[in-house]
Amino acid sequence: MRTEVSVVDAGLMTTRKDGAAAGLAGLAGLIADETRAACLLTLLDGRAWTAGELARHAGVAASTLSEHLGRLVAGGLLTEERQGRHRYVRLADARVAQIVEDLAAHVVPDAGAGRPRTLREASAGSAMARGRTCYDHLAGRLGIAVTDALTARGLLRQDTGFALTDAGLAWFGTAGIRLDRKGRRPLARACLDWTERRPHLAGVAGAALCRHALDAGWCVRIGSERAVKVTGEGERALSRLLGIEAVALR
Numbered sequence: 001m002r003t004e005v006s007v008v009d010a011g012l013m014t015t016r017k018d019g020a021a022a023g024l025a026g027l028a029g030l031i032a033d034e035t036r037a038a039c040l041l042t043l044l045d046g047r048a049w050t051a052g053e054l055a056r057h058a059g060v061a062a063s064t065l066s067e068h069l070g071r072l073v074a075g076g077l078l079t080e081e082r083q084g085r086h087r088y089v090r091l092a093d094a095r096v097a098q099i100v101e102d103l104a105a106h107v108v109p110d111a112g113a114g115r116p117r118t119l120r121e122a123s124a125g126s127a128m129a130r131g132r133t134c135y136d137h138l139a140g141r142l143g144i145a146v147t148d149a150l151t152a153r154g155l156l157r158q159d160t161g162f163a164l165t166d167a168g169l170a171w172f173g174t175a176g177i178r179l180d181r182k183g184r185r186p187l188a189r190a191c192l193d194w195t196e197r198r199p200h201l202a203g204v205a206g207a208a209l210c211r212h213a214l215d216a217g218w219c220v221r222i223g224s225e226r227a228v229k230v231t232g233e234g235e236r237a238l239s240r241l242l243g244i245e246a247v248a249l250r
Helices: 007-031 034-045 051-058 062-074 094-105 119-130 140-152 166-174 203-215 232-242
Strands: 078-083 086-091 132-134 137-139 189-192 199-202 219-221 228-230
Touching: 007 034, 034 051, 034 062, 034 086, 034 094, 034 132, 051 062, 051 086, 062 078, 062 086, 086 094, 094 189, 119 132, 119 140, 132 140, 137 140, 137 199, 137 203, 140 199, 140 232, 166 203, 189 203, 199 203, 203 219, 228 232
Parallel strands: none
Antiparallel strands: 078 086, 132 137, 189 199, 219 228
8 A cells, every 4th residue: 555745754853853853863963073072071070170170181272162162061961150250061961971982982992092102191080990980880890889889789770771780779778878869860871981882870870879989988080081099988987888809909
């Protein structure tokens, strides 16, 4: 049986298709610039940076970066606020962070291009791989260790997507970690770790755990990157609460 499609219907279908395609192409175009990509990766630490700080970090002139930031703000990937002479920018929301982290996880490193040129670069890369924040949750070997421990203890399920069990919900309460379940953000979500190539815990639970770890002094930020280091207090807490051995956190 042949289905007839009117010229009007075909036009509407083309318009809808072209609109979605144009939107996707526009989003990809915003990210498809090395300077803008560097800014987005830097802002995965979840903090607000000044335009000057980002310019120095990206190695470009302030005037050049200003143009790039303007495009990212106009495209909805960044938000900005001004305090006096300073212009601060941050990622717009957790969805933008997920897009950036997911894309970074699918990048296959060039055998030569990604090789650190100095001891400082090698040390920074090692610290990032050991433990870092991925927007507002823990990543790197630290994030994987926590995720594996939650799963091994029956607090987190990974068989049908990430989901906290009843025991997991109780564990967060016992640990004094408050879960804000009022918004639309998923309680638990898998986020592909770009250094470990395995999923770590994100979502409301991942953000709450990361925030608590920093506030309680289990972890401290190191350097100007988003690397974090587990403290002695953190080693003892994670051993007591999740059975994670200290050697796995160093």
